[in-house]
Amino acid sequence: MIAEPRDVELLIGLATHKFKNDEKAFDYIRKLAANNVEFHKGHSELAEFLVAGQAAACLTCYAHHYPLRIKKGAPLGYMLTEGIATITADALAKDAPHPNTAKLFYRWSASEEGQKAYAAGGRLPPHPKVEPVEKIRPAKLYPIGTTEIKQWPKYEKVWKEIFKLR
Numbered sequence: 001m002i003a004e005p006r007d008v009e010l011l012i013g014l015a016t017h018k019f020k021n022d023e024k025a026f027d028y029i030r031k032l033a034a035n036n037v038e039f040h041k042g043h044s045e046l047a048e049f050l051v052a053g054q055a056a057a058c059l060t061c062y063a064h065h066y067p068l069r070i071k072k073g074a075p076l077g078y079m080l081t082e083g084i085a086t087i088t089a090d091a092l093a094k095d096a097p098h099p100n101t102a103k104l105f106y107r108w109s110a111s112e113e114g115q116k117a118y119a120a121g122g123r124l125p126p127h128p129k130v131e132p133v134e135k136i137r138p139a140k141l142y143p144i145g146t147t148e149i150k151q152w153p154k155y156e157k158v159w160k161e162i163f164k165l166r
Helices: 008-020 022-033 043-051 067-071 099-109 113-121 152-163
Strands: 082-085 140-143
Touching: 008 022, 008 082, 008 140, 008 152, 022 152, 099 113
Parallel strands: 082 140
Antiparallel strands: none
């Protein structure tokens, strides 16, 4: 098994949504850790390791990385029963040289039209009226929002302890 060492969201989602209990989530992660999970930075790299057969499963991979690889013949599959949904933010630079253009882009990127463009690029759009081009949205999502992010330090400490990460 492989995973991204910074993906504490998995533990947060399990604890706050799936199990609704820290200890149950910690026990689950301990059982995963007993399988000697190998960590690599970068989700694209994790996808390539799977394609190359250098791992049997990935704990923290992104579903949108796989449809194109599968179309090219990669012997992969991905789980769509449940998954973690995280915040992907747009931001405006404080001293942008063209602040109104930045505001227009920001507004467009959150619109239905903008989200359709993201979907056409293979991403999972969060807009409720826009479906992804490929089937990559899990049936059940455990959303990580601002409330959960505030608990990041607590869960990161446990994540690192369980997986013996620095």
